[in-house]
Amino acid sequence: MTATFHAPPVIIYGGNALADLAPQLRRLGTSRILLITDPFMQANGVAAAVAGAVRAYGYHLEIFDDIQPDPTDLNVAAAVAALKQMDGDAIVALGGGSAMDTAKAAAVLATNDVPLAALEGVGNVPIRGVPLIAIPTTAGTGSEATKVAVITDTQRQVKMLLLDPFVMPTVAIVDYELTLSMPASLTAFVGIDTLTHGIEAYVSRRSTPISDLFALECVRLVARHLRTAVAEPDNHDARDGMMRAAMMGGMAFTNSSVALVHAMSRPIGALFHVPHGLSNAVLLPTVTRFSIDGNAKRYAEVAHAVGAATPDQDDGVACARLIEWLIALNDDLSVPLLRHCRGVSGDAFDAVKAKMAEDALASGSANHNPVVPDAAQIIRLYEEAY
């Protein structure tokens, strides 16, 4: 069996990596740049500083900041319109997964004259997009190193996946100093998104020997650094560790896959606007317990990697310890139950459970889970996690 490995052609990593942005734009031969950023980066002045540094090189740059968490097809259309209006030849994304995914979708929509929904699915992007430099400001999604963009279709109220090598950023600039401003709860939730990427990539039915390396290093780094990054926001070593974990988690799952946690979490995001990392966190212990029988050996290896189990413990014990470890992590990081997440009421949840299960199955990620569930089992898992 063959396996393919995709990653950004260039990754610039470390404190002050951001200083390499203008030289990278020069290398790419671009000169009219749209900076897609989220309102937080606009408000705290980082976007303006980045814009100033690029303009100082003589490039024309305009800022687009109409980004919302869980970005929509409308955000993407507006970004493409802004790029066309300025006659732009490259995009820089500065922000979390929402800004980066908007930019990734806009980059390919700019060169493919079709509705965004036509690019949905696996391998449906016919033409390469405009060059894209992705600069993450959360240590979470790893989107800077993935060939997927997640965009909400406002008509169907589902999160669409655009999964294609052409969606991979041309350059990733990964500067942990940009994450120092993340408050504790954001750090915690995006960090559990990273952990979920590492675990799901490792236990996925599509795991590969190369993605395994990144997946295990990702979970090790999260175990070592996430609690510290939450408790000590200025701890550079912990921020650095989490940033590496996020990037490696992205490199792992984009070459393996995510699985049932992500399949079930996307409908929660699309319908209730629960932040992506939080919706993963509330599901992770329950879905892991359900899935362990499908590949106890791999879950035990995860337990050993995060230090939840000792080398002398057999797979059964190690898997049990892993569940306890995940529950303790959620407790330590103050992850609420799903029913306590803002906007999720009992009646509303009951009314959409069946649709959510259908959407979870339709995304395809559930098929890569060690235990492949049916709709009734997914509904039961939603109820258990609720």
Ligand SMILES: NC(=O)c1ccc[n+]([C@@H]2O[C@H](COP(=O)([O-])OP(=O)(O)OC[C@H]3O[C@@H](n4cnc5c(N)ncnc54)[C@H](O)[C@@H]3O)[C@@H](O)[C@H]2O)c1
């Ligand atoms: N493409 C991928 O590979 C991939 C993988 C996982 C998730 N996703 C998607 O990414 C999105 C979630 O991205 P996210 O978790 O990074 O959150 P986000 O981009 O939605 O940002 C969350 C909030 O954090 C703020 N923020 C960003 N950086 C900050 C900083 N340094 N300091 C303080 N506040 C900051 C933003 O303004 C926003 O309000 C979801 O739509 C999810 O589906 C994509």
Ligand SMILES: [Fe+2]
């Ligand atoms: Fe994720």
